Amino acid sequence: MLRRVIPDVVKNQELLTIAGAESVLTAARQMADRKVRSVLVVDRDSLVGVFTGTDMIGRVVAAGRSPEKTPVADVMTPDPVTITPETLAIEALRLMQEGGYRHLPVVEGGRLVGIVSRKDFWRDEEAEIEQEEQLWERL
Template identity: 60%
Template structure:
């Protein structure tokens, strides 16, 4: 079984953060430039939401909102789940699976320090979660 903590999974990230007043168009441009699929939305240096490629599709394009006129505060996922950097990586994966999301902000003493993506995990961690779920189903 792999034993990793969150800092082992992500380090030295250049986080993509935007204020909640940024437009969806601005977010999409930054996401494309950086080749990432999420923006961490901040207000006065505090994490207030996450805007993802899925949000762009489901909350903007599919409902006919105008990306140039829609601000992130209107379409982001608010009050995102977070994890502290001292947690095991497997726990982060559990939180992501339970919540059904692909991105998990890492916060230390109210400061945003990283973001985990499902792509950050190795197969062994995924397999361990699968085994846990199977065992719970059998109980």
């Protein structure tokens, strides 16, 4: 189970993407329709950022910006950390934990192929990381 690779997690995904020029309101509506908490921001099929519910709260709502007038590109997380399909699930989860991310785009040969979120992983993988952290803290 701890050796599971990313394709096992992201198979059959239908990615939600948006152009950076689109409004935050458009992104929010698409996210709500799909019941997801992130949208991948692309420019000509290349990943340029990720826009999440956390970005919406912190960079739009709390900042008093207009969702109708604010382009996603102005409030997205640019140049996100990515993983490849060969990345082990436990490695992806470590990256998320260390970086404080909830989502990691999956890129292969420069092409966006998926996205993983913390909730995609089994509890035993999270438990494994917590055990490792506790061990390091004791050392």
